[in-house]
Amino acid sequence: MTRRLMLLDTSSLYFRAYFGVPDSVRAPDGTPVNAVRGLLDFIARLVQDHHPDDLVACMDFDWRPKWRVDLIPSYKAHRVAEEAPASDGVDQEEVPDTLSPQVPVIDEVLDAVGIARVGADGYEADDIIGTLAGRASGPVDIVTGDRDLFQLVDDRRAARVLYPVKGVGTLQVFDEDALREKYGVGGAGYADLALLRGDTSDGLPGVPGIGEKTAAKLLASYGDLAGIMAAAADPASKLTPAQRRRLEEAREYVAVAPKVVRVASDVPLPVFDPALPRQPRDAGAVEALAERWGLGGSLRRLLSTLEG
Numbered sequence: 001m002t003r004r005l006m007l008l009d010t011s012s013l014y015f016r017a018y019f020g021v022p023d024s025v026r027a028p029d030g031t032p033v034n035a036v037r038g039l040l041d042f043i044a045r046l047v048q049d050h051h052p053d054d055l056v057a058c059m060d061f062d063w064r065p066k067w068r069v070d071l072i073p074s075y076k077a078h079r080v081a082e083e084a085p086a087s088d089g090v091d092q093e094e095v096p097d098t099l100s101p102q103v104p105v106i107d108e109v110l111d112a113v114g115i116a117r118v119g120a121d122g123y124e125a126d127d128i129i130g131t132l133a134g135r136a137s138g139p140v141d142i143v144t145g146d147r148d149l150f151q152l153v154d155d156r157r158a159a160r161v162l163y164p165v166k167g168v169g170t171l172q173v174f175d176e177d178a179l180r181e182k183y184g185v186g187g188a189g190y191a192d193l194a195l196l197r198g199d200t201s202d203g204l205p206g207v208p209g210i211g212e213k214t215a216a217k218l219l220a221s222y223g224d225l226a227g228i229m230a231a232a233a234d235p236a237s238k239l240t241p242a243q244r245r246r247l248e249e250a251r252e253y254v255a256v257a258p259k260v261v262r263v264a265s266d267v268p269l270p271v272f273d274p275a276l277p278r279q280p281r282d283a284g285a286v287e288a289l290a291e292r293w294g295l296g297g298s299l300r301r302l303l304s305t306l307e308g
Contacts, residue, residue: 002138005274006052007129009144010117011060014039014106016145016164018099027294032098036105040298043115044305045169047276050141050162054274057110058128059119067122071256074203109289113302114281116272123267130263133159143171148194148202151262153179153187184216192225195257204261207250209242218243229254278306 017038025034047055064076095103110117118128126148133140139158142149152159153174161174172178176186185193196215198206210218221238222228231237232247239247247254280286280303290299 003053004051004139004141005132005136006046006050006055006141006143007132008043008046008055008057009125009129009142009146009149010039010057010106011063011125012145013042013143013164014103015099017042018096018102020166020169023098027292031101031293033102033105033293033295035099035102036109036293037295037298039106040109040295040302042169044298044302046143046162047302047305052141052276053138055115055276056128056132056272056274057115057117058125058132059117060125061119062122063124065122065124068260072204072253072260074205075260077203079203105289105293108285109295109299112280112282112285112289113299113306114277114279116274118269118272120267120269123264127264127267128269130265131267131269133157134265148199148261148263150174150179150183151187151191151194153190159187183212185219189219189224191258191262192219192228195225195254195261196228204257205253207246207254209246214243225254225258276306278308 014035018035021034021038023032023034025032025037027033043055046052064080068075069077107117118132119125120128126146129142129144129149130152133142133152136157136159141160141162142152143162143164145164147163149161153161153176155176162171163174164170165172179186179190183190183193193212193215195204196207196210196218197212198204218228222231229247229251231239232244232251237244286299286303290296
């Protein structure tokens with residue numbers, strides 16, 4: 001029996017919830033819980049609308065992996081709030097003051113409900129998603145506000161992205177046709193498009209002078225990044241002199257960028273049960289968390305949806 005898998009880019013979604021739900025939503029002691037309640041309501045709606053059999057909350061155990069920074073030092077550098085004291089430590093990400101205390105609550109609630117929460121040391125949630133999507137034998141819905149994961153869209157494997165376009169309440173579904181309509185490439189070409197275009201939100205410089213539309217045209221003409229770079233080295237190719245010069249000047253960046261931009265597909269993961277729970281794993285903990293943090297309505301809606 002084919003099972004539908006839903007993969008949550010958890011931090012992307014709770015950031016969206018944090019900014020989409022008023023911070024006047026608070027626990028009995030006055031602590032903001034807008035990200036917690038917003039995320040729970042969003043998960044309930046996702047389950048209700050899309051009926052996954054399996055659901056995994058994919059976690060950033062390292063939001064800025066050293067192996068990516070070693071290749072491109074600017075990778076997410078502008079988002080570092082505090083550098084790790086040791087070479088093998090994890091840099092602290094700049095996060096709103098009232099969001100940070102909500103993250104452990106999110107972890108506790110997901111664990112008590114029984115929703116699988118999976119991460120791996122040295123990897124981002126994107127890499128967990130890439131690995132699990134690659135292992136899936138059935139259709140995959142990837143829920144994220146991060147365009148990087150468009151590279152996993154694949155109609156042959158029924159892998160698509162559900163992308164929040166307004167808070168967490170409205171989703172745009174990206175399959176291959178939707179990607180080509182918006183960006184001029186399918187899932188297989190999106191990573192090459194992204195590294196050529198660059199991404200200021202991730203600190204990726206891109207190739208100066210080559211924006212999104214030019215990158216899409218080059219990919220349409222030469223197939224992939226390797227084809228574009230071969231054309232840059234070929235005096236007979238139809239690249240403009242400016243394009244050829246820019247690509248040649250960026251050859252060092254282009255050599256390392258694919259490993260940074262493309263999500264990992266071979267992350268070693270712990271054993272876990274992805275099945276969508278019908279009953280909470282720990283009803284007592286759920287009740288205590290609901291009372292402690294004032295989550296009653298959101299938790300009741302989620303549990304009712306899970307029960308079907």
